[in-house]
Amino acid sequence: MQTEQNEKFSKKPPVTPSSIGNYLLDKLHEKGVRHIFGIPGDYILKFNKLIEEHPHIEFIGTTRENTAGHMADAYARMQGLGVACITYGVGISIVNSTAQAYVESVPTIVISGAASDSEFRRSRRLHHLINTSVTGERDTTQLEIFKNITIGQTILDDPETAAEEIDRIIDLCLEMKKPVYIELPRDMIEAPIANHPAIFHNIHMGKSHLFEKEIQKILHASRQPVIWIGHEISRFHLSDSVLAFAEKFHIPIVSSLLGKTTVSEHHPLFLGVYNGELSSAHLLDYLKDTDCIFILGVILSDIETGIFTAKIDQTHQIIASKAEISIDKKSHHNYCFEEFIAGLQHIPCDAPFRNPAKFVREKVSFLPEREKKITSPRTFTCIESHLQPGNIVVTDIGDSLFGASNFVLDKNCFIACPYYASIGFSIPAAIAVQLAKPAQRVVCIVGDGAFQITCTELSTAIRYGISPILILLNNHGYGTERPILDGTYNDVGNWDYTALTKVFKGGVGYKITTEQELDEALTKAFSDPQQLYLIEVELGQTDFSIGLQRFMQLVTG
């Protein structure tokens, strides 16, 4: 085997020696990366130069590192892989967006510049460095920090092993759909890389078990099953498999919030987003008589389960995620998530279930009343009435998320972070998504607290000609926190938000107070895909969407 591989390799034409930096870029390009997000700095500057010179990858300069991480995250959700590059130490605020990618299973790569070994030999007391107490040795503080929030790490300090390390770490990222960390000492960026035979990094565990018999038996015994799908199904590209299984047996599908639009929400078997008691009435109605639940790729977190009100204790319960499988509460080993999900559609079916629930939702319409003050629930109705096929909705946390959770959308047309829930995600995410999918208009819904965290990225959008529609729900503070425990600490400055289009020299701003104004502004925005729109909707401090109102009832009892 070894001989055969070496033989194959020796037959290849001699490869022009590439640098470590270029090898890395070519590999990223091969995996679908067309844009890299970040901020330059002296330890990473040569890599920025290589990106600039690369024929197929564009560097997108952001206003800071944490937002570059959010962009890489959202880009990966659309494109399969996202990359951010930072300089050492001072770029470390990216840990927040990296932690989110880790928790929500998104394959991203953080590439950090670093000082060279020869610099460390002279003195460890270098700018941007964190642990300066041991002279002569590399500062590994950043590596240690990233070990907590990435699935794999490497320092590319050896041209002999760099190629293999790059392959290993990218394979790991794509296999596990979790972030990885690559540290690139600045003298290595242009160092010639040693050739290495292609090694396939098989990190599967042995032969996996598909549990066909067990599942078949459960299906036989069930009357009213349901499939609850989560984000891991879309991350691992398993939507078609799940759909084939559901269609074969006529089993209705619900999705988690994080897994929203894993399948098209127009599919006749799709019932809606299930998050416990927060779900729509028609969905709860069907689930009330359910006796069998497939929980596929869902993480049963507080928000995903409607603060633990989801009914997961059915007569039969199949839980399958990347990390674990349990069938009727019995955990199993020898299991491969992808193979298990792909195998479900091949289970023999004597007769499909006869009465799957059907939920046909009529097209939402919005008839504005001219002078009527706009409210949060009406804002969401108005937005949904304007949505066109293929539009991608990106929401922030809070009212933005809960208000939009019942929009009926196409496949892969919704992005949010309801598990880690880092406010401010939506603006950089919307920009990255628009970049990844230029033909699909992105609609971003964001509250004012979240907006203030990452709004400078509107500048990035305008610089690079990226034109999403941003709808800013101005409820004057951290609205979601007011019903929990209110105080002046929940206030934020009340900006003249649309004046930011003047600051950033681009985009069109509207400040909305009535239904008519919102309807008109959205009509304009949706018909003008070349411009970024910033539409501020003026709301009362406690004017919440129906979704958030119900969430608040749960949280505050």
Added chain:
Amino acid sequence: MQTEQNEKFSKKPPVTPSSIGNYLLDKLHEKGVRHIFGIPGDYILKFNKLIEEHPHIEFIGTTRENTAGHMADAYARMQGLGVACITYGVGISIVNSTAQAYVESVPTIVISGAASDSEFRRSRRLHHLINTSVTGERDTTQLEIFKNITIGQTILDDPETAAEEIDRIIDLCLEMKKPVYIELPRDMIEAPIANHPAIFHNIHMGKSHLFEKEIQKILHASRQPVIWIGHEISRFHLSDSVLAFAEKFHIPIVSSLLGKTTVSEHHPLFLGVYNGELSSAHLLDYLKDTDCIFILGVILSDIETGIFTAKIDQTHQIIASKAEISIDKKSHHNYCFEEFIAGLQHIPCDAPFRNPAKFVREKVSFLPEREKKITSPRTFTCIESHLQPGNIVVTDIGDSLFGASNFVLDKNCFIACPYYASIGFSIPAAIAVQLAKPAQRVVCIVGDGAFQITCTELSTAIRYGISPILILLNNHGYGTERPILDGTYNDVGNWDYTALTKVFKGGVGYKITTEQELDEALTKAFSDPQQLYLIEVELGQTDFSIGLQRFMQLVTG
């Protein structure tokens, strides 16, 4: 001893049981804290409420966590202790500003909310949490991350030990002048705290040695000594001791960049900022014949030493910092930094040195040429000509720092981060400094790249009526990086910066292109302390201060 202490304690009047949160706040107040910076979130919300209700501490809501950390840092440099409070997980971008406080020895406290033990027992899958794989146990990921960048950590999960833990961790922070991390589960915030006898946390090592004899001998053998003081002298409140020593022996003083204004720069013994070959000519002239150097509280980093060009290898060399002492290259133990520095002034002096260098710098004047385009060097001259006694100069990294490094300023009137060098520090720092020292006008100098990172904090300034003067050097990108390796990645968006005063609804903006305009704008700004001024100075891409030009020559060879 134990008995005596208990006896004392029993004689005290019974104390009304306080909550853990209130005990912590009272302790912070006792140590000089009057403001706490941060962003609310559900895990910390009850603590925000306690701050709101506290009679002597005000909560300053920032636009995000990393800037709250910068504010706590700058506040501590002025006030002796700074505090930021965040919610769990999503607040973690504060690691960047915490790492800076760690590296530059600033006593700050990060207080993070967290889920309660009972929540963890139900499920670890809670929003904002990072490691969700072990059910039932507390997620310690954030604690593990902070171990890399703080000197001490505690989780206040036990009312019995909370008071002692709070005392221990705050004492440690103040003793070591490094950040600490306090995690506060949300069910503990209002939990009654158990009384505890006051315990003095003596973390000194035994009896320390003062080395009087050794120093006396060295002074006797030297002809032309110099004292190089760094930031640790001001952090540990040792400026007066060093000055007394210098005055007794007539030894001239130079400071590091990070230690700038540790003593008044108007003092006749003060020669200027020493950073190797980047230093002023008169200073290099004196140092050329130096045979003895006291390096006190300086960290010999790349930037502090003028990229390792500082002449530290003198005939006699005394290096003393919090971490170590070496006398003529021999390291010693049984050493206490504070006691050593305080002891220097008591060394017997037969005859003081006779010809200490004197550098009397004339008051800088600026005569503007009406239509003449302003340049970077002239901008700094103009700013210095306007400075008034007591003004505090806060600079960002890059041209802002190097251009201002030779301003002659009063004691404790300069703040920058030339070691860790996190761009964007200056704006939140200026706001916190102005808050800590309301009677002293703060002048902030910042480049456009740095400005874009943290500019939303101008909103915080305006919300709370804080009115520094901000001078934005717009050289259209990351100017410091252009001479190293230029490319489009060094560009940033060219904003209409002064329009931010419209967005944030406050402050006065000027866009400057000529000398006359700058002079007039500064005249106006300095005479109007109630308003925030944002003065954008339009510069060419490679128009650098003299200081940065020299730095660049060193870096690029």
